[in-house]
Amino acid sequence: MESDKPIWRECYSHPVAWDTAFEPMSLPDMLLEKAEQTPLAPVIDFMGRKFSYSDVAGGARRVARGLLDLGIGRGDRVGLFLPNVPHYVAAYYGAMMMGATVVNFSPLYTVEELKYQAEDSGTKLLFTLSVKALLPRALEVLNQSCIEQLVVGSIAGALPTGKSLLYRLFKAEDEADVPEDDRRITRFSALIANDGDCPPVPIDPVNDIALLQYTGGTTGTPKGAMLTHQNLTANARQVAVCDPNVNESDRAIGALPLFHVFANTCVLNRTIARGGEMVLLPRFNAKQVMDAIERTRAPLMFGVPTMYQAMLDSPALHGADLSALKVCISGGAPLPQELKLRFEEATGARIVEGYGLTESSGVVSSNPYEGGNKQGSIGHPMPGTRVKLLNREDPTRDADPGEPGELAFSGPQVMKGYWRRPEADKDVFVGGYLRTGDVATIDAEGYIRIVDRIKDMITVGGFKVFPSQVEAVLYRHPAVKEALVIGIPDAYRGESPKAFVALREGCMASGDELKIWLNPQVGKHEQVVAVEIRDSLPKTLVGKLSRKELVAEEREKYDAAKRANG
Incomplete structure (x- = not known):
């Protein structure tokens, strides 16, 4: 329950004052400011090829000019169907320089998912790459949706010279043929073949939508969160000022996909806000990540728990020099404490858990990078962020003192609303606070702890069971990975x-063995009826464990059994 002096303000753990102000700023201005201050400093390391702030700002300007020549202007939606490549950064900032709104499309989307999001957002132009993993789907969507134009880049063009030649020699089978269609398809190289002379477009940071970031759709139809320039730059600066290592090299591993809001804020925008460097990897691969840490001496990494688990599981861990790695930020899903402890022991790096969601531009709270780091906690709110707990049955009331409640927050990073979903806005905003759907507690030192998601709670004979509490016990078993x-x-x-x-x-263990081990350690209403062993568990596009597939399977089994029994 929030008071005039909430406990998290009295015990604030971040290295800046809670009431630090973040003046309105657009994303292009944030980039151009750093390019003016440190033009030759590297901002991207892509497979060993460096791009300076001057390079990236110039590339963004040329993208903006190229889009203007293609008829893209203020308010138009421009889609990015790209992995972590330099093209993404230039297209992201270049589209925004034109006053356009960027729409992120996951490279893992099916054609149907791409079509839905394109139609819902009204995307006019889509950036992609000339690889078989992307271009065929992009072409289908070009022919079947409101998208009018494709801009197609080449991975080889972004690589260092030697690697570019090797890619062309040995990865030619990965390349897809780009159709000749001058009216609808433009090569990225042709788009940026200009002097970057583009008339400035006035941007209102507080009101203009920079990014339509679609929710993952784990609980229903995906919705586009309208994130303004100020939402995104404020959140980038909130995260940036919480890092106390201001005098050290700011180099972050960028294996988390930029199409996801966590990476978009923490890897891309936060790095630029600090004038740092991101080591971009096209996709997550545990060995490649460890090789990149060793090669670049990167001290910082952002990831989801399954990434850290994969690094622990990799045979390459034992021979890797990870001594440069100091802090790993974990988000996107709850961090099992056993994983945290094992990773820290194996690498010497510290894992810091934070919390956020699409509607928050990325980050709501975090444990401090140094000092207090409570296990199982998501820390204190970001500077300028207010949090409180709402009654789970009646969100118009605060939770009773000492009782868990639905976490709600307000701050400069809170989205403007859902794209063309006013009815959804009414459900998610209460008294100026955004409801998260997560049940939380706040302890005597103001540290927030997520208990569970409201929609994930299980009702057993009238008693509420929080799945995460049962999962936490399972993770104590030495054979349990997920x-x-x-x-x-x-x-x-x-x-x-x-x-x-x-x-x-x-490791070996049967479901019955785990059930017999687990049930005496939990409450009677929390005891499981079965433990099913799987080779792997379903995950979302960014590697978060996902319940919805399992729920659907079990519902189908139940319905089939009912039909069979008449």
Whole structure:
């Protein structure tokens, strides 16, 4: 429950004052300011090729000019269907220089998902690459949706000279043929073949939408969060000032996909806000990440828990020199404490857990990089961010003192609303605060702890079961690598908990053994009816464990059994 002097303000753990102000700023201005201050400093390391702030600012200007020549202007939606490549950075800032709104499209989307998001957002132009993993789907969407034009780049063109030649020689089978269609398809190289002379477009940072960032759709139809320039630059600066290492090299590993809001704020915009450098990798691969840390001596990494687990599981860990790595920020999903402790012991780096969501431009809260770092906590709010707990049954009231409640927050990073979804805005905003759907507690030192998601809670005979609490016990078992608990239909109790587990390599355990081990350690209503062993558990596009597939499977089984029994 928030008071005039909430406890998290009294015990604030970040190295700046809670009431630090973030003046309105556009994303292009943030980039251009750094390019003017440190034009020759590197901002991108892509497979060993360096791009300076001057390079990136110039590339963005040429993209802006090229888009203007293609008829793209203020308010138009420009899609990015790209992995982590330099083209992404130039297209992102270049489109915004034109006053256009960027729309992120995941490279893992199906054609149907691409078409839905294109139509919902009204995207006119899409950036992609000439690779078989992307271009065929982009062409289908060009022919079947409102998208009018494609801009197609080449990975080889962004690589260092030697690697570019090797790519052309040995990766030719990965390349897709680009159709000749001058009216609808433009090569990225042709788009930027200009002097970058583009008339400035006035941007209102507070009101103009910089990015339509679609929610993952794990609980329904994806919605586009309208993130303004100020939302994004404020959140980038909030995260930047929470890093106390102002005199050290700011070099971050960029393996987390930039199309995701976590990476968009923390890898891309935060790095530029600090005048730092991002080591971009086209996709996450544990060995490649460790090689990049060793090669660049990067002290910082942002990732989701499954990335850190994959690094622990990789045989390359034992021979890797990770001594430069100091801090790893974990977000996107709860961080199992056993994973945190094992990773820190194996690497010597510290994992700091934070929390955010699409609607917050990325980050709401974080543990401090140095000092207090409470296990299982998501830390204190970002500077300028207010949090409180709402009553779970009636969100118009605050939670009772000492009781868990739905976490809600307000601050400069809160989205403007959902794209063309005024009815959804009414559900998510309460008294100027944004509801997160997550149940939380706030302890005596103001540290926030997520208990569970409201929609994930299981109702067992009238009692509420938080899946994460049962999962936390499962993670204590030495054979358990990943765990998810869901509610399955129960004719008598309404729902019953069931666990799904993936085992660590080389470990053996049966579902019955784990059930017998688990149930005495949890409350009677939390006891699982079964533990099912799987080779792997379903994950979202960025590697978060996902319950929805398991819930759908179990519902289908239940419905089929009912039909069979008449």
